[in-house]
Amino acid sequence: MKYVDEYRDHELAKTIAGAIATEADPEKSYHFMEFCGGHTHAIFRYGVQDLIPQNVHFVHGPGCPVCVLPISRLDDAVELAERHGVILCTYGDMMRVPGTKQRSLIRAKADGADVRMVYSTLDALKIARENPERQVVFFAIGFETTTPPTAVAIKTAQAEGFKNFSVFCNHVLTPAAISHILESPEVRELGIVKIDGFLGPSHVSSVIGSQPYEFFAEEFQKPVVIAGFEPLDVMQSVLMLIRQVNEDRHEVENEYTRVVTEEGNLKAQALVSEVFELRKTFDWRGLGTVPYSALRIRDAYADFDAEKRFELSVKASREVKSCECPSILRGVKKPTDCKLFGTVCTPQNPIGTCMVSSEGACAAYWTYGRFREPKPLDAAE
Numbered sequence: 001m002k003y004v005d006e007y008r009d010h011e012l013a014k015t016i017a018g019a020i021a022t023e024a025d026p027e028k029s030y031h032f033m034e035f036c037g038g039h040t041h042a043i044f045r046y047g048v049q050d051l052i053p054q055n056v057h058f059v060h061g062p063g064c065p066v067c068v069l070p071i072s073r074l075d076d077a078v079e080l081a082e083r084h085g086v087i088l089c090t091y092g093d094m095m096r097v098p099g100t101k102q103r104s105l106i107r108a109k110a111d112g113a114d115v116r117m118v119y120s121t122l123d124a125l126k127i128a129r130e131n132p133e134r135q136v137v138f139f140a141i142g143f144e145t146t147t148p149p150t151a152v153a154i155k156t157a158q159a160e161g162f163k164n165f166s167v168f169c170n171h172v173l174t175p176a177a178i179s180h181i182l183e184s185p186e187v188r189e190l191g192i193v194k195i196d197g198f199l200g201p202s203h204v205s206s207v208i209g210s211q212p213y214e215f216f217a218e219e220f221q222k223p224v225v226i227a228g229f230e231p232l233d234v235m236q237s238v239l240m241l242i243r244q245v246n247e248d249r250h251e252v253e254n255e256y257t258r259v260v261t262e263e264g265n266l267k268a269q270a271l272v273s274e275v276f277e278l279r280k281t282f283d284w285r286g287l288g289t290v291p292y293s294a295l296r297i298r299d300a301y302a303d304f305d306a307e308k309r310f311e312l313s314v315k316a317s318r319e320v321k322s323c324e325c326p327s328i329l330r331g332v333k334k335p336t337d338c339k340l341f342g343t344v345c346t347p348q349n350p351i352g353t354c355m356v357s358s359e360g361a362c363a364a365y366w367t368y369g370r371f372r373e374p375k376p377l378d379a380a381e
């Protein structure tokens with residue numbers, strides 16, 4: 001398949017692996033954060049880690065949209081479905097994410113709430129058209145990649161005069177999250193998380209372009225290489241990062257030139273800024289409160305804002321204490337550091353978001369069978 005097979009070619013992989021082995025200085029250790037969960041899965045699915053020297057480390061970042069959604073927002077979605085009786089439309093990954101007391105949307109559905117899995121915002125609009133007597137809420141999550149379709153849905157609903165459609169908006173922004181990580185004490189002062197450079201996200205960058213990364217490459221002196229999702233993309237990007245570190249450069253480079261441009265998708269950006277504006281703060285799972293890191297619906301489209309249409313109660317949302325997702329999302333721990341990994345917590349019985357989501361780090365470690373030996377259960381658990 002074009003644009004797939006040639007990026008999985010094992011002869012080319014050997015050549016790049018050879019170049020990495022030659023150019024990685026054995027006296028140095030390299031720590032590269034892959035922001036995006038798609039890269040984490042590519043690394044584990046194709047065994048990229050086994051093809052690079054042991055002094056080149058991957059640090060898993062928070063770029064899994066399901067994983068970073070705070071539990072309180074999920075509890076709100078459950079409340080919309082259960083207490084307000086709406087038809088709640090959501091992408092599949094969100095269905096099984098455990099909220100407070102392990103209450104998930106799929107459990108709410110089993111108990112009679114009308115929760116429906118959709119593949120696109122158009123599906124949600126179709127459901128609203130077919131059910132004019134019911135309120136339909138689209139549970140919008142995701143980074144810059146999924147924001148334009150939500151904007152299209154809101155504009156379509158306004159153009160068609162929908163009275164029964166609204167969006168529960170939880171869209172978040174990549175550059176703000178990366179800056180927050182780089183400013184965290186764990187990176188800046190304590191040195192607990194070492195980051196020598198970033199594998200920049202693929203799909204997000206197709207929308208926002210490579211330009212927004214210039215700030216922290218310069219400000220924090222960290223190289224960024226925007227990488228595609230295929231294994232050779234990841235390997236080539238690692239090689240480019242190693243070269244930057246060796247040459248003491250901190251630039252934004254674009255490996256994914258077949259998709260990403262410097263300015264990104266201007267039409268999508270214009271659409272998003274017409275419908276959304278910045279929230280002053282937003283709570284992220286793992287990262288805490290991050291200023292100007294998420295979007296809300298502009299007043300011009302307030303009729304389609306579920307947070308304005310429905311009164312949501314203030315809840316005492318609670319994380320599972322022994323779940324290490326927050327530390328994993330900050331790059332402080334790895335999934336295998338969690339006592340529940342592979343014992344209590346598996347994809348069949350996920351305790352935290354990182355095991356539920358198809359982009360989560362715990363799911364990547366487990367799914368590709370690399371750490372399946374169950375660990376003995378700690379007596380305290």
Ligand code: SF4
Nearest residue numbers: 324325338345352362
């Ligand atoms: S293995 Fe499960 S409980 Fe542990 S951090 Fe991952 S999702 Fe949370």
